[in-house]
Amino acid sequence: MILIGRYLSPYTRRVAITLKLLGFPFENNPINAWQNLEDVRRANPVGRIPALVLDDGEVLFDSSAIIDYLDEVAGPDRALTPPSGSERRNVLRLTAAALGVMDKAAAARYELVMRPEETRHEPWLAHNLGQVHSGLAWIDGQVRGPWMTGEEMTQADVTVVVLYDFLRLFEASGVTAEAVPAVADLARRAGEIPAFAQTRPTI
Ligand SMILES: N[C@@H](CCC(=O)N[C@@H](CS)C(=O)NCC(=O)O)C(=O)O
Structure with a gap:
C-alpha cells in the first residue's frame, strides 16, 4: 500500500500511525496539495491528503474512511475503534x-x-x-x-x-x-x- 501525504498533516499522520499499530506494511509518498496538486488530485479528486493506494490499485481517501477500512481488515479484536x-x-x-x-x-x-x-x-x-x-x-x-x-x-x-x-x-x-x-x-x-x-x- 502507498500512503500519499506528508506527516506534517495530522490527518495523514493518524493514518500512518494506524497502519503501523495494526501492522500493515506500506510506503509513504510525502507529497502535499500545495506543491504537488496534480499528483494529489490523481489520487483524490478533491486534491487533499491523505489518500491510500491499495495493492490492487483501488484508492481510498479521507482519513476516517481509510481508518474505517483498516479497522475492518484488522478485525474487531484488533480494530482501534470498538465494534459496538x-x-x-x-x-x-x-x-x-x-x-x-x-x-x-x-x-x-x-x-x-x-x-x-x-x-x-x-x-x-x-x-x-x-x-x-x-x-x-x-x-x-x-x-x-x-x-x-x-x-x-x-x-x-x-x-x-x-x-x-x-x-x-x-x-x-x-x-x-x-x-x-x-x-x-x-x-x-x-x-x-x-x-x-x-x-x-x-x-
Ligand atoms: N477530512 C479530511 C481532511 C484532509 C485535509 O484537510 N488535508 C489537508 C492537509 S492537512 C489538505 O490536503 N489540504 C489541502 C486543501 O484543502 O486544499 C481527512 O480527514 O482526510
Missing part, C-alpha cells in the same frame, strides 16, 4: 472532537499562511483559535488514564496525540502543555511508542 455500544460511541465522540479541533486549527493556520498579512481577518482567526482552545480543553477533561478511555489505546488516542503534536508545532495556536496537562502527558507517553516516534513531523 457505549465504548464505540465514546471513542467516536472523542475522535470527532479531535478532528473538529483539527479542522479549526487548519482553518486558523490557512488564515495565517495562505493570505497576505494585510488581508488577514483577525475576527475569523480568533473565532477558529477560540474553538481550538475550547475543544481541546474539553478533550483534556475527558482523559481517563492511562489512555483516553482507560486501559486500551484506541483511535481516540491516535487522533488526540497527532492533534496535540500538530498544535505544538503550530506555535500561533497558543496551545501549551500547561493548559492541557492530561493531553500533554498522553502525548509524551505515546511519543515513546515506535508508531508515533517514527512519524513525528517537522515544519
